[in-house]
Amino acid sequence: MKDILEIKEISYGDFPEISGLNPRFRPGSQKVKMVLDIQVPEVSGNMDLYLILMKLMKLLPSLEKHQCGEHLMEDLKSGRKTEGESCSERVTDIAHLMEHVIIDLQSRVTGMDSCSGITCGYKNPYYRFDMFVECKDKKVGLFSAFYAVDLFEKLLRNKNLSRKYFAIIDLAKYLYRNKLLQMQMGFDPLVTRISSELGWKKSFVLSLLRELKEFGLFNFDHALVT
């Protein structure tokens, strides 16, 4: 089955050329940039953005407190976003919602007090977006972008979120706040430590760490010796 979401490019830097597009961007702040295509299948009449938002709120309750120039979440909750939306509007809403998720993950994992972002929709093709989100940590920025894409691939297919999605965020936060992302630590000692401290089964921890590795949270050069 073809993916709905396709990452075309991902990079990291301060991108001064876009700083004027959101006055909330802190001068010189580092950002993750993701170029993403969102190609929603034509047979997607049952793609309910309100339902997706409700699932997201369970995963990331602080989404409700985000400030948004477009009042996206209020509009979704109140039903002002209807099925009559054009395909272009719909994919723009999806991209914008993803940006909120990436912002929330930055704050949740690294404890950033504020985080800003922009989502820019291309004129052509209409389904391509540049997203820029401030980051405190490059690896967390990368992780957040990949996690959001994986998450939305699931949500856009009307799937429910397994425990894994909740636990991955908790584990990313645990690893970041305990400074375990840079540590040169073998796989087994790390699994044992996490399992012991979080009370999770080793097999569960192992599966989560593998996911996190795929999401780019570890430095491949020296972390997680498998």
Add this chain to the structure above:
Amino acid sequence: MNDKFPLKEPKTLKTEMKKLISFEEKDDLLKSQRKATDPMDPNSDKNLNMMELLSKYATVRSCYFVKHAEESSSAKEIGVQKGGFFQVT
């Protein structure tokens, strides 16, 4: 900017993730070489770039999240919760 990873055929997300983990960072040298820009000067590099960008985009949406003071302090106190999950209140 041209697409760096044009995909000719559908590939799985995770395959692409592995490929994309060759993560680019603008280094200090590039930063130091960047010209100082005057926000009011339409000919400055920064503003030309922004004009170029805006001509590429159909929509620009912005948003932000600010933690309230009490949330920031409680977030710092979050610890390990055995057998459960972290929760930011």
